[in-house]
Amino acid sequence: MFPLNTWYAAAWDTELGRTLLPRTIGERPLVLYRTTSGEAVALADACWHRLVPLSMGELHGDDVVCGYHGLAYGPNGRCTRMPAQETLNPSAAVASYPVVERHRFVWVWLGDPAAADPDLVPDLHWNDDPQWAGDGESIVLDCDYRLVLDNLMDLTHEQFLHADSLASDELSESEPEVAHDDRSVTLTRWMRGIEAPPFLGMQLRRKDPDYEGPVDRWQVIHYTAPSTITIDVGVAPAGTGAPEGDRSAGVNGRVLNTVTPATAGTCHYFWAFTRDYHLRDQSLTTLLRQNVSHVFGQDTEMLNAQQRAIEANPGHEFYNLNIDAGGMWVRRIIDAQVAREQGRDRTPPSRLAAVASTTRETA
Ligand code: FES
């Protein structure tokens, strides 16, 4: 279950070129490519004539030519040529979807094209901001995209699933602050005077090779509906003022995550890890990407197994713990967005907030 009137990341910008890239987004098989002038295009990957995938055809200039009987379609989806006919059938077209490129991703809008406002693309500016450096990957997961959101909204799992890189006992001992409105949730957790976990301690020593000792660690998880989460993470030597706002002695990272539903049980997970120090150190960029890739490999294995277990236990209802507060907000916001799109519910956000806080108090 996913909203349609939203931008979903369909690809890294470097994935698109002068070849036909098939990709299923929101249950819709699409074919993606660039025109000769470099514009990104997303068309339905099904020929108007006999539905075969257009991605099995080839590009002629800016047109996609079907590999079966040669019908050609322009970037707007309209048929431009029918080899066996002199006149074009006026209804001959495939769907063309609004596309925008921003923050190193190609975003596609599946819903009402009139509502496809580029200003609604989620803010992932750290990915192409000259004050930041980093890189990422994309993963295809065999799970509902909402399981990835659950995973990112509750980072106490680092203590157990990522014991070799990100664990701090204080993760599950510290109480996060949770704030929300009708399309975002922010969860803030500070751990003061703790031992740095390996992944963050390593980064602090890249900046200050002599530092040994306790750190203040932070995680600020920010969700934007329906499926983008940025995480402000870092550590600073304990007592240097990070909790009060001076992080200059520490290392700042932003974990960028946007999750795109592919089918009901699969999704595309685009992530990047960016930092605001040693910007020209490419070996550090590579090292950090490899480290985070290892971490997300552990998540992938767990989430795919969770999805199999969910499918093996139909109708099972989950219990929610305190650690699930962020994820519960995410589900409420997505459910409300889908209900509004389907005209089933026009509950204003303020009422939604009241219902949710009542639920939490009595949970
Ligand atoms: S199926 Fe594409 S041209 Fe016939």
Ligand SMILES: [Fe+2]
């Ligand atoms: Fe994880």
